[in-house]
Amino acid sequence: MKPIFTRILEGSEIATYATKEVCQPFFSTEFHFHRACQMTYIVQSEGKRIIGDSIDSFSTDELTFVGPDLPHVWYNNSSNRDSTHLSRSMALYVEPKLLLEVFGQLFKTHKIETFLTASKRGLLFRGETKQQLKHKLEQMLQLDYGFKKTILLLEVIELLITTDEYEYLSSPGYTHNYSSMDNEKIDRIFKFVFNNFTKEIPLDQVAALANMSKHSFCRYFKSRTQKTFVQFVNEVRVSESCRLITENKLQITNIAFACGFNSLSNFNKIFKGIKGITPSTYRAQLRI
Structure with missing residues (x-):
């Protein structure tokens, strides 16, 4: 998964x-x-997101914090790509090196440094902290750059470094070896998988998208993502199955086939391998 390197704050x-x-x-x-x-609040939208090696569904009222140099993207469901379903988000970008330099002149920054280290795995916020961060971000967007907006930034940072109302998204040992080159290829593959995971995805078809042989593609994909292509597709399917289970509108068997699995037993095995519990247990826990 080779992402683009972008310069957010230049200019x-x-x-x-x-x-x-x-x-x-x-x-x-x-x-x-x-x-x-990057701190992002989803005002209105749903689809799939990738943050580091985390692949999951996202929806309205989600708030995440992505640390420096952590690859990420939000993909909308193709069914929502029309003018009647606008995708809306709010974001705050902070340059960590400059931030530490400025604050370092005023006070010790070890708590901020600790948080920034944690954020390199990506963070998903919940509870009262999420609501406060959302409210302050809404206020910041209404202000010009100046004292009031900067004071809100300080309040946001204080919330971030003092709360424990979050969960990590990427795995503890996640690192990436991406450069700014070759991004189109992997982004094309991602979009293809997100639009076709509900049916069988032949490996030779995906390899052709990348203009590679099957063997070369498998080696390329594994070296970039730290997971096999089959594992990636399974994680996309399981994330969608979790969303459908949460909606509680379909039986487990129907969900399995709706997400591209060819049998209930295969679905149960792969779901448990990724989530640590069976789909039925996952549903039961949601009811508690």
Whole structure:
């Protein structure tokens, strides 16, 4: 999964931080990474997101924090790509090196440094912390750059470094070896999988998208993602099955086939291998 390296804050009004609001038919960025940290609140949208080696569904009212140089992307469901289902998000970008330099002149920054280290795995916030961060981000977007907006930034940072209302997204040992080259190929593969995971995906068809032989493609994909292509597809399917189980509208058997699995037993085995529990147990836990 070779993402694009992007320069978020170059040319911005303020070099240390920036806020951004997105409202369009669908999220259109490609798989990318940047030195700036990114806090994102999904105002309205749903689909699949990749943060590091985490592949999962996202939906409205989700708030994440992506640390420096952590690859990420949000893909919308193809069914939502029309003007009646606008995708809306709010984001805060912070340049960590400059932030530490500025704050280092005022106080010790070890708590911020600890948080930034944790954020390199990607964080998903919940509870009261999520609501407070969302509210402060909404306020920041309404202000010009100045004292009031910067004070809100400080309040956001204080919340981030003092809360424990979050979970990690990427695995503990995750690292990436991506460069700014060759991004189109992997982004094309991602989009193909997200649009076709409900049916069988022949390996030779995907390899052809990358203009590679099957053997070369498998080696290429594994070296970039630290997982096999089959494992990647299974994780996409399981993330969708979790979303459907949460909606509680379909039987487990129907969900298995709706997500591209060829049998219930195969679905149960792969789901348990990824989530550690069976689909039925997952549903039962949601009811508690």
